[in-house]
Amino acid sequence: MDMKRDYYEDIRLLDSGPQVFWLVVLLGALVAFPLVADSYQIYTINLMAIHVIVALGLNLLVGYTGQISLGHAGFFAIGAYSTLALMINAHLPFILALPLAGFITAAFGFLLGLPALRLEGPYLAIATLGFGLTITQILGRLDVFGGHMGLQAPPLEFFGLKVTSDAGRYAVIMPICVVLAWGLRNLTKTRVGRAFVAVRDSDIAAECIGVNLTYYKTLAFAVSAFYTGIGGGLMAFVLGFISPHTFNVMVSIMFLAMVVVGGLGSILGSVMGAVLITWLQLELARIGELPLVGPVLTELSNQVFTLSGLPNVQYVVFGLIMVLIIIFEPLGLYGFWIRTKIYWRTWPF
Amino acid sequence: MLGQLIASGIAIGATYALMALAMVIIYKTSEVLNFAQGDMAMLSAFIAYMCLSTYGLGFAASFTLALAFAFALGAFLEFAFLRRAKEPNVLGLIIITLGLEMVLYGLASWRWGSDQKDFPFPVSDFEVHQLGGGVVISELNLVTLGVAFSLMILLFLFFRYTKVGVAMKATQQNQQAARLMGIRVGRIMMLTWGMSAVVGACAAFLIASTDTLDPNLMWTPQLKGFSAAVLGGMTSLVGAVLGGFILGVVENLFGGYVSVEFKAVVAFAVIVLILCVKPSGLFAKHYVRKV
Numbered sequence: 227m228d229m230k231r232d233y234y235e236d237i238r239l240l241d242s243g244p245q246v247f248w249l250v251v252l253l254g255a256l257v258a259f260p261l262v263a264d265s266y267q268i269y270t271i272n273l274m275a276i277h278v279i280v281a282l283g284l285n286l287l288v289g290y291t292g293q294i295s296l297g298h299a300g301f302f303a304i305g306a307y308s309t310l311a312l313m314i315n316a317h318l319p320f321i322l323a324l325p326l327a328g329f330i331t332a333a334f335g336f337l338l339g340l341p342a343l344r345l346e347g348p349y350l351a352i353a354t355l356g357f358g359l360t361i362t363q364i365l366g367r368l369d370v371f372g373g374h375m376g377l378q379a380p381p382l383e384f385f386g387l388k389v390t391s392d393a394g395r396y397a398v399i400m401p402i403c404v405v406l407a408w409g410l411r412n413l414t415k416t417r418v419g420r421a422f423v424a425v426r427d428s429d430i431a432a433e434c435i436g437v438n439l440t441y442y443k444t445l446a447f448a449v450s451a452f453y454t455g456i457g458g459g460l461m462a463f464v465l466g467f468i469s470p471h472t473f474n475v476m477v478s479i480m481f482l483a484m485v486v487v488g489g490l491g492s493i494l495g496s497v498m499g500a501v502l503i504t505w506l507q508l509e510l511a512r513i514g515e516l517p518l519v520g521p522v523l524t525e526l527s528n529q530v531f532t533l534s535g536l537p538n539v540q541y542v543v544f545g546l547i548m549v550l551i552i553i554f555e556p557l558g559l560y561g562f563w564i565r566t567k568i569y570w571r572t573w574p575f
Numbered sequence: 576m577l578g579q580l581i582a583s584g585i586a587i588g589a590t591y592a593l594m595a596l597a598m599v600i601i602y603k604t605s606e607v608l609n610f611a612q613g614d615m616a617m618l619s620a621f622i623a624y625m626c627l628s629t630y631g632l633g634f635a636a637s638f639t640l641a642l643a644f645a646f647a648l649g650a651f652l653e654f655a656f657l658r659r660a661k662e663p664n665v666l667g668l669i670i671i672t673l674g675l676e677m678v679l680y681g682l683a684s685w686r687w688g689s690d691q692k693d694f695p696f697p698v699s700d701f702e703v704h705q706l707g708g709g710v711v712i713s714e715l716n717l718v719t720l721g722v723a724f725s726l727m728i729l730l731f732l733f734f735r736y737t738k739v740g741v742a743m744k745a746t747q748q749n750q751q752a753a754r755l756m757g758i759r760v761g762r763i764m765m766l767t768w769g770m771s772a773v774v775g776a777c778a779a780f781l782i783a784s785t786d787t788l789d790p791n792l793m794w795t796p797q798l799k800g801f802s803a804a805v806l807g808g809m810t811s812l813v814g815a816v817l818g819g820f821i822l823g824v825v826e827n828l829f830g831g832y833v834s835v836e837f838k839a840v841v842a843f844a845v846i847v848l849i850l851c852v853k854p855s856g857l858f859a860k861h862y863v864r865k866v
Contacts, residue, residue, distance in 0.1 A: 352801050355798070356798075545680075553659045556661070
């Protein structure tokens with residue numbers, strides 16, 4: 227293992243030649259991707275990028291600060307709705323509306339962080355779950371937000387340039403995703419990031435060494451909500467249409483699943499988890515058509531189960547993945563990746 | 576008006592109380608917040624439905640079979656999944672039960688589809704009794720109340736006077752010490768999960784008979800049950816039942832006098848407010864954590 231000898235080595239973004247090489251390859255691939263892929267593939271990647279943003283935000287809260295949240299669909303909804311409302315009602319351009327929506331969501335995150343100061347474990351889980359449900363209920367009743375009918379996303383425009391294709395949206399979403407990931411990585415290496423980790427490991431000990439619990443816990447909620455709000459704002463444009471039903475409890479659970487499957491307290495893990503879960507979501511929604519598994523499951527459905535309920539198999543798969551990851555690899559995909567790397571580094575031994 | 580709202584609030588609160596009881600039984604012994612509770616109960620209700628409509632068994636036989644299934648399911652889930660987690664923390668356990676919830680939901684909606692089914696029940700929801708002053712309560716509501724109260728009393732006696740009940744309390748307080756005293760902790764856990772599943776299944780039968788049966792049946796009652804249990808303090812049986820009734824009545828009064836539209840969310844507003852004042856619920860002693 228490489229030894230870190232001073233602080234500046236620890237906060238450096240890249241610390242070896244191969245890392246620079248792979249980063250350039252990755253960025254090159256991200257730039258070249260829309261030129262070679264078809265529209266559906268770009269749509270898939272757009273969804274993945276948005277989920278990566280949300281997973282990063284949630285991981286900051288759950289993985290780094292140790293606060294459970296089952297209500298991130300609520301923040302996602304606030305981000306999506308406030309972006310659209312700012313654009314439709316206040317006629318703000320997208321460039322202003324999106325960050326503003328992020329800050330509005332962060333304000334709600336701060337508010338949810340306040341009761342969270344006194345709650346922990348199961349109590350916090352219930353309170354955040356209630357928050358997520360309440361937000362969608364309220365949004366469904368307000369006529370400004372289209373009630374249960376939902377809102378149509380206005381056309382995306384940059385200085386008179388209309389963005390209509392999936393590739394165009396990719397050009398908006400992917401840079402935001404990369405910048406936010408980079409930002410979060412840097413945040414975790416600062417004084418603030420270390421304070422978050424201290425709060426997770428033991429909040430009483432953290433307080434004893436001078437970490438202001440009130441400040442850092444609410445800050446974690448606010449930053450996490452900001453990321454989720456930005457993700458929600460982008461999601462409104464990828465889907466083109468949002469309604470309260472888009473942000474149900476299952477969405478919160480899926481976000482949590484991404485973070486846990488990817489690996490708690492790891493940036494790379496959030497990315498891997500979000501990509502894997504999004505891909506599975508899209509593939510499993512049409513499980514009957516998949517090669518090999520599809521015919522078997524269709525036959526099984528005809529004999530024992532019902533054919534109309536076949537798409538629900540995806541819940542069984544997700545549930546099993548979540549359970550098995552916690553039981554066998556609590557560090558998630560990231561832990562698996564680290565172990566594989568170490569195995570090959572020391573290979574013949 | 577007021578009397579009727581309170582009466583129906585108590586009636587609906589009884590189902591919340593039952594779910595809260597199921598929650599509390601598990602939380603008391605193992606400190607696991609069981610998100611699979613509702614879907615374990617839902618699956619048991621489907622088993623009862625299958626016995627009744629497909630195999631044409633009587634009510635007594637069907638419900639007994641379904642309760643036996645619930646017990647086996649609860650014990651199996653504990654044995655096969657919860658026990659396998661190494662050094663789990665709160666988050667890990669929540670994720671496991673959420674995962675189990677999804678598996679059970681997926682299986683049930685794969686097997687029975689998402690269309691709604693009529694759940695036959697020996698007691699009718701339409702025969703009503705006068706309570707005086709124009710307040711009416713249906714026969715089914717009376718049965719629900721009766722089941723909730725008798726289960727609460729039975730469980731209270733069980734935890735206080737039987738050897739197994741005391742062993743369950745000991746397991747919650749200190750697993751290591753309980754093991755050293757000769758308690759087979761694993762077996763106690765399995766028993767706890769089985770018992771909790773049975774209580775949940777009773778709630779599911781009663782809820783399915785007022786509503787229609789579909790895989791989403793227990794999601795809302797489970798959340799209300801959670802809220803009721805949190806309100807009561809998560810570890811107190813009496814607190815859970817009272818929490819259920821308080822929640823039912825508050826919700827109904829809010830729906831009657833303030834706004835029907837926001838009736839569904841008032842439960843969460845209530846628990847957030849109460850948790851801000853009393854972080855461990857209304858009826859539980861607040862334990863200060865040792866460092």
